[in-house]
Each structure stands twice: as structure tokens, then as C-alpha cells.
Amino acid sequence: MxxxxxxxxxxxxxxxxxxxxxxxxxxxxxxxxxxxxxxxLLITSSTNGYDGSxxxxxQSLEQWTSYFKNPTGGKLGLLNAIQNIGSLAAYPIxxxxxxxxxxxxxxxxxxxxxxxxxxxxxxSQSVGMFIGAxxxxxxxxxxxxxxxxxxxxxxxxxxxRAPLTSTYNTLWYLGAIxxxxxxxxxxxxxxxxxxxxxxxxxxxPSVLQIFLIWFCPxxxxxxxxxxxxxxxxxxxxxxxxxxxxxxxxxxFEYEEIKAAIQFDREVAAxxxxxxxxxxxxxRRRMRIIVALAFFSQWSGNGLVSYYLNKVFDGIGITxxxxxxxxxxxxxxxxxxxxxxxxxxxDKIGRRVLxxxxxxxxxxxxxxxxxxxxxxxxxxITVVNADGTSSIVGGNQGAAHSVIAFIFLYYAAYDIxxxxxxxxxxxxxxxxxxxxxxxxxFNFAISLSLIFNQYVNPIALDALEWKYYIVYCCWILFxxxxxxxxxxxxxxxxxxxxxxxxDGNEAVETVIAHAVDDGDKxxxxxxxxxxx
Numbered sequence: 001m002x003x004x005x006x007x008x009x010x011x012x013x014x015x016x017x018x019x020x021x022x023x024x025x026x027x028x029x030x031x032x033x034x035x036x037x038x039x040x041l042l043i044t045s046s047t048n049g050y051d052g053s054x055x056x057x058x059q060s061l062e063q064w065t066s067y068f069k070n071p072t073g074g075k076l077g078l079l080n081a082i083q084n085i086g087s088l089a090a091y092p093i094x095x096x097x098x099x100x101x102x103x104x105x106x107x108x109x110x111x112x113x114x115x116x117x118x119x120x121x122x123x124s125q126s127v128g129m130f131i132g133a134x135x136x137x138x139x140x141x142x143x144x145x146x147x148x149x150x151x152x153x154x155x156x157x158x159x160x161r162a163p164l165t166s167t168y169n170t171l172w173y174l175g176a177i178x179x180x181x182x183x184x185x186x187x188x189x190x191x192x193x194x195x196x197x198x199x200x201x202x203x204x205p206s207v208l209q210i211f212l213i214w215f216c217p218x219x220x221x222x223x224x225x226x227x228x229x230x231x232x233x234x235x236x237x238x239x240x241x242x243x244x245x246x247x248x249x250x251x252f253e254y255e256e257i258k259a260a261i262q263f264d265r266e267v268a269a270x271x272x273x274x275x276x277x278x279x280x281x282x283r284r285r286m287r288i289i290v291a292l293a294f295f296s297q298w299s300g301n302g303l304v305s306y307y308l309n310k311v312f313d314g315i316g317i318t319x320x321x322x323x324x325x326x327x328x329x330x331x332x333x334x335x336x337x338x339x340x341x342x343x344x345x346d347k348i349g350r351r352v353l354x355x356x357x358x359x360x361x362x363x364x365x366x367x368x369x370x371x372x373x374x375x376x377x378x379x380i381t382v383v384n385a386d387g388t389s390s391i392v393g394g395n396q397g398a399a400h401s402v403i404a405f406i407f408l409y410y411a412a413y414d415i416x417x418x419x420x421x422x423x424x425x426x427x428x429x430x431x432x433x434x435x436x437x438x439x440x441f442n443f444a445i446s447l448s449l450i451f452n453q454y455v456n457p458i459a460l461d462a463l464e465w466k467y468y469i470v471y472c473c474w475i476l477f478x479x480x481x482x483x484x485x486x487x488x489x490x491x492x493x494x495x496x497x498x499x500x501x502d503g504n505e506a507v508e509t510v511i512a513h514a515v516d517d518g519d520k521x522x523x524x525x526x527x528x529x530x531x
Contacts, residue, residue: 016491018249019159031157034239037216038156038164042171043205044107044148045422047114047141049175050205054198055080056327057183059309060320063194068127074454075127081453082131084446086138091443094146095435103154103219106147111206111213113140118203122196137202138446144209145442150434153426154219157240158253158493159346165426166342166419173335173418175205180328187324221431221494224257232257253493260495261431276437281502288485289425289437293444295478296421300365300471301413302452303460304330304406310460311406315375315399330407337411338418349490350424351482353416358479360412366472368405372465374398427489430498 025031058064065071071079098106117140121133153165182201186194217239223232233245233254241247277283303311308330312323341353375398421441429437459467489497 018252020249025157025160028242030239030242031160034155034157034217035160035164038152040209040212040216041107041148041152042164042168043174043208044110044141044144045168045171046175046178047202047205048145049172050179050202051083051137051175052172053176053179053327053331054183054202056308057180057198057324058195060323060327061183061187061194062320063187063189063192067192067195068130071127072457074458077454077457079127079131079134081450083134083138084449084453086135086140087142087446088138088443088450089135090139090142091439091446094143095439097143098147098150098435099222099225102222103147103151104213104216107144107151107209108213110140110142110144110147111209113143114206115203115210116140118199118206121202122199124199140206142442144206146435146439149422149426150438151216151219153423153494154221155217155235155239158249161494162345162423162427162490163342165423166345167339169422170335170338170342170419173331173338176331177328177335180324180331184321184324184328187320220254221257221261224261225431229258256493256495257431260499263430263499265432273436276433276440279502282433284485284501285428285433285437286440288428289441290444291481291485292421292425293441294448295481296417297445297448297452298471299361299413299417299475299478300409300468301417302449303456303471304410310457311402314460314464315372315402317399317403326403330410333407334410334414334418337414341415342419345419345423346490349488350416350420351486351488353420354482354486355479357412357416358475358482360415361409362472362475362479364405364409364412365468365475368402368409369465369468369472371398371401371405372468375402376465424489427492427494427497428487428501430495
């Protein structure tokens with residue numbers, strides 16, 4: 001994709017020379033403070049990761065399954081899917097609050113709902129109460145998850161933006177790790193507190209956000225869009241240039257933001273949902289965004305994310321302690337690979353990471369399928385007196401190979417689909433479309449998850465290892481799509497990346513306007529200094 005290479009070269013020249021090489025994240029007090037506030041935003045993703053891993057772990061807890069009458073099939077699918085159904089209810093509302101009230105108030109609203117919902121979930125006395133609480137969790141987390149990554153990408157220091165925004169989705173695994181090891185630690189408690197304690201801990205990120213979010217800076221792009229230009233400039237200068245409003249980098253950022261928002265307003269004066277598909281550039285964006293949303297959940301990872309116990313049951317690993325232990329180790333493995341990839345997004349590039357990831361997933365998922373087939377064909381399924389079934393015999397080498405290939409598959413998945421799906425989505429959307437476009441992205445993820453959570457347990461019971469073949473074919477399709485449509489965006493600013501989809505002329509217009517106004521600001525500052 002030649003467009004990516006051309007754009008990258010131009011973008012580096014546009015602002016690279018304005019970066020102070022002595023201003024590092026570890027030696028500048030205000031950058032350290034800014035990044036600390038960004039961490040508060042990043043942990044929003046941990047809430048979602050915690051939920052998926054917790055539900056995975058609870059299915060291995062006899063205390064939870066017996067309390068809720070051993071849910072299976074459609075009922076088990078509903079217990080998992082209801083959180084995403086709650087998210088669907090919030091998606092039409094969240095972008096309007098993010099764009100209308102601001103990023104910070106939206107995060108506060110989401111965190112408050114989350115705290116109420118987790119309290120209800122922890123106190124659940126029936127499966128209906130548990131399902132209702134999980135619906136409310138999905139509803140609440142959507143507000144925070146819509147605003148938090150946008151605020152990260154809109155306030156980060158230019159050279160930190162891509163790695164930090166990529167870290168957002170990576171910290172899904174931090175929540176997953178905490179949940180996996182919490183359920184591993186509580187499964188020995190011989191009461192309902194074995195599952196109530198993990199339920200209560202899900203509120204921790206939201207509690208922190210309720211108390212601290214108002215100390216975090218608001219998005220300069222949101223402030224400019226509301227006519228609060230002076231406050232936006234002050235925010236940029238305070239965190240990016242130690243308060244110097246005439247700093248060349250701050251002038252460039254400020255003028256580029258103003259130029260990009262003005263350009264967007266001229267293209268679409270009344271921004272509605274239909275605007276997302278109104279122009280060729282926007283349709284290109286939405287094609288990629290919706291595809292990435294579905295790819296992130298339909299690459300076979302949904303089986304391990306929510307039904308790891310069923311995958312292990314299929315290869316004869318039925319001991320709950322072993323299942324919980326492997327789950328805990330897997331989440332640590334995932335986070336390490338995702339963090340490594342997040343640190344390399346501007347060095348290696350998005351396109352290379354996506355293609356490498358797809359090739360690796362295809363290879364390792366195919367091998368996992370083959371080893372699952374070998375095990376199941378060498379084993380015997382016995383029906384017990386109580387109606388349950390057990391697997392007897394089986395090739396243990398094949399079973400151990402399945403576990404190894406699950407780990408290798410996730411390493412491949414993590415180098416692109418963990419760090420990049422959120423950061424790539426946000427950076428290709430212009431400001432006026434960012435909240436709505438990101439809401440569509442999350443909506444598509446929820447749709448794919450609901451399908452996964454309903455269909456996967458039923459299909460896995462019916463088809464066993466043969467169901468994996470469906471995902472092998474789908475990953476092959478993903479590889480072809482990514483090769484054809486993903487555009488390289490490394491080393492571009494937000495405004496330049498978004499304009500890239502509207503043609504080279506749009507990129508040049510935004511850069512030229514920012515450079516011209518930035519130069520004027522610098523000249524004025526020089527004259528003022530001489531006087």
C-alpha cells in the first residue's frame with residue numbers, strides 16, 4: 001500500500017523537528033503527571049478484561065455453578081452475552097455525551113453506573129439478579145470505554161500517542177490476570193464468597209476513576225470544538241511544553257487541531273450517523289473499522305476467552321485447579337506480548353504487525369485444530385450414571401500440543417489485535433466522527449461477542465474439534481482483507497492520519513495550515529522577545 005509509505009515520510013517532516021529531544025517521559029515532571037492521568041484512563045480497558053476472565057473462571061468454580069443450578073447451553077450463553085447486550089443499549093447514547101458534555105464527565109457517569117452494577121452482582125441472590133447486574137455492567141462500562149481511549153489519544157504527547165493508545169486495549173489483560181488469579185485464589189473458599197469476592201473486585205478501576213477523573217485534563221480537541229480555544233492552548237502548553245504557549249510544537253499542534261476541526265466542519269456541517277458513510281473516505285474508514293471489530297472477536301479467540309473450560313474438557317483436562325492455573329498463566333503471557341507490540345507500533349508499523357499477526361494465527365490455529373482432532377480420535381467418551389460425560393484415554397502428546405499451540409496462537413493474536421484495534425480505529429477517524437465512529441466499532445464488537453457467546457458453546461458441543469475448522473477458514477479471509485485494505489499510518493499525527501483517508505490534498509491542507517500558522521506564531525514570539 002504505497003499511500004502509507006508516502007504519508008509516513010511527510011508526517012515525520014511535519015512535526016518531527018519540533019520535538020525537544022531532551023524532553024523524555026521520565027525526566028519531565030509534567031509529562032510524568034500527564035502519563036499518570038493517562039494510566040487512570042487506560043485501566044478502563046481492564047474492567048472489560050476482568051469481566052471476560054472472571055466469567056471464564058467462575059465456570060470452573062463448583063460454588064458458582066451449583067448456586068446457579070449448573071447453567072449450560074443457551075442459559076450459559078446468556079450469562080456471558082448479557083453484558084454485551086447491555087452495551088448495545090448504551091452505544092447510541094455514549095457518543096452524544098462524549099461530544100456534548102466532554103470526555104471526563106462521560107467517564108465519571110460510566111464509572112458510577114459500574115460501581116452500582118458490581119454491588120448488585122456481588123449481592124445476587126438469583127440467576128435473574130446476576131443477569132440484571134451484568135446487563136447494567138455492560139451499560140455502564142460503555143460510557144467509560146467510549147470516552148477514555150479518545151481522551152488518551154487526544155491528550156498524549158505526540159511521540160507517546162501511538163504506544164499509549166495501543167496500551168489501552170493491551171491492559172484488557174491486566175484485568176484478565178487479576179480476575180484469573182483471584183478466582184484461582186478463592187476457589188478453595190467453601191461458600192458463595194468464592195464468586196462474590198471476584199465480583200466485588202470488578203469495581204476497583206471505576207472507584208479510582210470516580211475520585212480522580214476530575215484532576216485529569218480535558219481533551220484540547222473537545223475544547224476547540226466548543227470554542228474554548230484559550231483553555232485548549234493552555235492545556236497543550238502546560239503538559240507538552242512546561243507552560244510555554246509559544247513553543248513551536250504547541251503552536252503546530254494547536255493550529256493543526258483548529259485546521260482539522262474547521263476542515264471537518266466544512267466537509268460535514270451537520271454531523272450525524274449517516275455522515276459515517278456519506279463520503280468515499282468515510283466509507284473506507286468504516287469498512288476497516290467494522291472489519292477489525294469482528295476480526296478481533298471472530299479469530300477463534302472467543303473460544304478460549306469465554307469457554308476455556310470446554311476447550312480443556314475436549315482434550316481431557318478437567319481438573320478445575322489445572323484449568324484455572326493455565327488460565328492465569330495464559331493472561332500473563334498475553335499481556336507481555338501485547339505490551340511488547342504496543343511499544344513497537346511506531347517502529348515496525350501497523351500494517352506489518354497486522355499481517356504478521358494474521359499469518360501466525362492461521363498457522364497456529366490450524367495446528368491446534370489438527371492436534372485436537374488427533375486427541376479426540378484417540379480417546380473414548382463415556383456417559384456417567386449422572387448423565388455427564390467423561391473422556392477416557394487419548395493421546396497425551398496431542399493434548400499437550402494443543403495447550404502449546406493455544407499459547408503460540410495468542411502470541412500471534414497479541415502482536416496486533418490486542419494493541420492496535422482501538423488505536424488504529426481512533427487515529428483514522430477525524431475529530432467530528434471520532435465518538436460516533438468509535439461507538440460503531442464497539443457496537444460491532446458487542447454484536448460479534450453476542451454471537452460468540454451464544455453460538456460457541458452450542459457449536460462446540462455439537463461439532464467438537466471440527467468447529468475449529470470454521471475459524472481456520474475465517475482467519476484466511478482476515479489475512480486477505482488486511483493485505484488489501486489496511487493502510488500504514490505510523491509517525492502521523494491524529495489530524496494527518498484522519499485526513500489520509502480523504503486524499504493527499506486533505507493531508508497537505510491540514511499540514512500547510514498548521515505550519516503556516518505555527519510559523520506566524522513563532523515570528524510573533526521572536527518579535528516580542530526582541531522588543
